[in-house]
Amino acid sequence: MKFLHTADWHIGKRLHEYPLVKEQQDALAQIAQIAQKEQVDAIVVAGDLYDRSLPSEEAVTLVNQALRDLNLTADLPLLVISGNHDSAVRLATGQEWFKQTKLYLHTKLSEAFTPIEFEDTQFFLLPYFELQEARNYFADESISDLTSAMKLVVAKLKTKFDPAKKQVLVAHFFAAGSLRSDSETKIEVGGLDSVPTKLFSDFDHVALGHLHDKRALDLPTIKYSGSLLKYSVAEANSQKGVWIVETEPFSCKWVSLAPLNDICCLEASYAELTTKLYQTVAQDDYVAIELTDEHEIIDVMNKLRKYYPRIVELKRKKRLVHTKQAEKIESKSPLELFTDFFVQATGRKPTQLQHKWAKESLLELEKEGE
Amino acid sequence: MKFLHTADWHIGKRLHEYPLVKEQQDALAQIAQIAQKEQVDAIVVAGDLYDRSLPSEEAVTLVNQALRDLNLTADLPLLVISGNHDSAVRLATGQEWFKQTKLYLHTKLSEAFTPIEFEDTQFFLLPYFELQEARNYFADESISDLTSAMKLVVAKLKTKFDPAKKQVLVAHFFAAGSLRSDSETKIEVGGLDSVPTKLFSDFDHVALGHLHDKRALDLPTIKYSGSLLKYSVAEANSQKGVWIVETEPFSCKWVSLAPLNDICCLEASYAELTTKLYQTVAQDDYVAIELTDEHEIIDVMNKLRKYYPRIVELKRKKRLVHTKQAEKIESKSPLELFTDFFVQATGRKPTQLQHKWAKESLLELEKEGE
Numbered sequence: 001m002k003f004l005h006t007a008d009w010h011i012g013k014r015l016h017e018y019p020l021v022k023e024q025q026d027a028l029a030q031i032a033q034i035a036q037k038e039q040v041d042a043i044v045v046a047g048d049l050y051d052r053s054l055p056s057e058e059a060v061t062l063v064n065q066a067l068r069d070l071n072l073t074a075d076l077p078l079l080v081i082s083g084n085h086d087s088a089v090r091l092a093t094g095q096e097w098f099k100q101t102k103l104y105l106h107t108k109l110s111e112a113f114t115p116i117e118f119e120d121t122q123f124f125l126l127p128y129f130e131l132q133e134a135r136n137y138f139a140d141e142s143i144s145d146l147t148s149a150m151k152l153v154v155a156k157l158k159t160k161f162d163p164a165k166k167q168v169l170v171a172h173f174f175a176a177g178s179l180r181s182d183s184e185t186k187i188e189v190g191g192l193d194s195v196p197t198k199l200f201s202d203f204d205h206v207a208l209g210h211l212h213d214k215r216a217l218d219l220p221t222i223k224y225s226g227s228l229l230k231y232s233v234a235e236a237n238s239q240k241g242v243w244i245v246e247t248e249p250f251s252c253k254w255v256s257l258a259p260l261n262d263i264c265c266l267e268a269s270y271a272e273l274t275t276k277l278y279q280t281v282a283q284d285d286y287v288a289i290e291l292t293d294e295h296e297i298i299d300v301m302n303k304l305r306k307y308y309p310r311i312v313e314l315k316r317k318k319r320l321v322h323t324k325q326a327e328k329i330e331s332k333s334p335l336e337l338f339t340d341f342f343v344q345a346t347g348r349k350p351t352q353l354q355h356k357w358a359k360e361s362l363l364e365l366e367k368e369g370e
Numbered sequence: 371m372k373f374l375h376t377a378d379w380h381i382g383k384r385l386h387e388y389p390l391v392k393e394q395q396d397a398l399a400q401i402a403q404i405a406q407k408e409q410v411d412a413i414v415v416a417g418d419l420y421d422r423s424l425p426s427e428e429a430v431t432l433v434n435q436a437l438r439d440l441n442l443t444a445d446l447p448l449l450v451i452s453g454n455h456d457s458a459v460r461l462a463t464g465q466e467w468f469k470q471t472k473l474y475l476h477t478k479l480s481e482a483f484t485p486i487e488f489e490d491t492q493f494f495l496l497p498y499f500e501l502q503e504a505r506n507y508f509a510d511e512s513i514s515d516l517t518s519a520m521k522l523v524v525a526k527l528k529t530k531f532d533p534a535k536k537q538v539l540v541a542h543f544f545a546a547g548s549l550r551s552d553s554e555t556k557i558e559v560g561g562l563d564s565v566p567t568k569l570f571s572d573f574d575h576v577a578l579g580h581l582h583d584k585r586a587l588d589l590p591t592i593k594y595s596g597s598l599l600k601y602s603v604a605e606a607n608s609q610k611g612v613w614i615v616e617t618e619p620f621s622c623k624w625v626s627l628a629p630l631n632d633i634c635c636l637e638a639s640y641a642e643l644t645t646k647l648y649q650t651v652a653q654d655d656y657v658a659i660e661l662t663d664e665h666e667i668i669d670v671m672n673k674l675r676k677y678y679p680r681i682v683e684l685k686r687k688k689r690l691v692h693t694k695q696a697e698k699i700e701s702k703s704p705l706e707l708f709t710d711f712f713v714q715a716t717g718r719k720p721t722q723l724q725h726k727w728a729k730e731s732l733l734e735l736e737k738e739g740e
Contacts, residue, residue: 060463064462068466087427097442097468097471100467100471
């Protein structure tokens, strides 16, 4: 059989406060077109449909529309899991009804062990799970890291293998050896860590979600599809798209999505930026600028906005602040920066208790950023 | 045909910070039992399934479970509308799939005009709507109040009447002449107002949501079912339950729900409360106490909690503060109280601008309370 693999839609996500609704709608429509053109038998969505566990009504409308378009209008089976950005509980709404039209949505670890059966292929939909869910499921409080948990999961999944069929795993985690981009949330917080890919060697294919660049992993049968859109300036040169996978005989093909509005990085002087260069950039593109000028330019952001309405980043190639000091700052941890600031502001060092509070607060903030 | 009419579940609502999950689960289970015992052909839920537009994961779990139990397990058609407390967008998730098992969920005004057809009865599911939705739908910006909007709605609904059948309207609004209880949110804020019941005289029956006491309206064929539970101390003596309605020949019967934990109002002295009286109250009941003592009792709340673990209200029959002053305070508006407090705290009257700010903030707070 033939399926399309997408993931990390992150519907609701903004790029530096610019809403990306139109871009997301457009990319989802392109996926529907690719699915039709490639005549796939199913679509895999490997987690993080939403950007937040409490998505806005606008985001809910968009995801509901996408599921309707792909499953009800295009009449395609959907194989969906929840990612670390989704609320498993909220996403599960309607789950039992979805099955009737072959929209399979797994949000609990326990659901992974019921394969979705196609004529020649079994799909195992393993949602993102926290360690405690694995401890509860296996009734084993000693599970101390994700790799140990995943070993148990894979061992149990294997008991469901039908030797007459191919096996595809759909999952959402950080595979060891992968490269990161800028817009994923680190899931290692709280003891979770990357999982070695060799654990999954008995699957004919693994369709992953979590990392936003398909180049994060370079293996023939374990793939990240990457995110729906470029969700950070660091991804400006990362191609977005979907995998078209055939299970028998095996093949895996990349199909790109054309960005409705692209991220464009410019390194130039103010003079260059305001004379010719802007004519090469589409008005709706998101622009990251690195100014090569060394002198100060008053109100530079507002001036540049007239040429580039959607500036998402404005940096100096050569910093105006004293370089040595800047380097020092860059090498410091948030806690060190806090301590410096405290000394500056109060004239004395934080007490041990204050230091402890700051540390805890920073840890809390880090977690919230997930 | 025969149907069960319930409304105003307000799943997620708390009683003075006590979560009511168990009570809500129990009441929903009773409804399923009544439906089975009465052998109804359908269940009507007339809005406010949730207490908040952004329900907690726990609330989502509970509502999803209830819909599953009633529609999939008990195999009953469900006729559901969104109320003013629901997010129409969020509640609509899964809507298109729900239909397949006769779970009809209407959350938009436009959907009201497609009746749900049973052999001898048409159901019109009219969700709670804002004036602007009516203005958009009828392309008429001059619609200035809910009654005008409702007239247009009813006129259009009538064009869908099948003369061979009975017509039932399911709706969520404040019917003129109704009595209020304490736990509804006023929906008149923002220009909305009550709607005269005579508008609906062409329906064989009207199953309403919004008001929490079934006694709010005393008409033979226009009924509030009231809320799932007693959601305020003022409702302590209000009976909760569901209507069993037969359309041909018409009959309408009340079936009570037995409260898992009741609200109990006690008016007694501290001595009475701590000697015998507590033995008459179930430990898990919610207790509102009106103390008849006139002298001060140190730490009275904590002392009483030993006898009544779930105190939701503690009042004095005779106020300890100077009575005249207390009466004065009661008659004052929040803005007047603010002004008094400002004078007390700063020694001068608020400026006109400060007065304006206070007024706007209070209005904002009032809206948030919706």
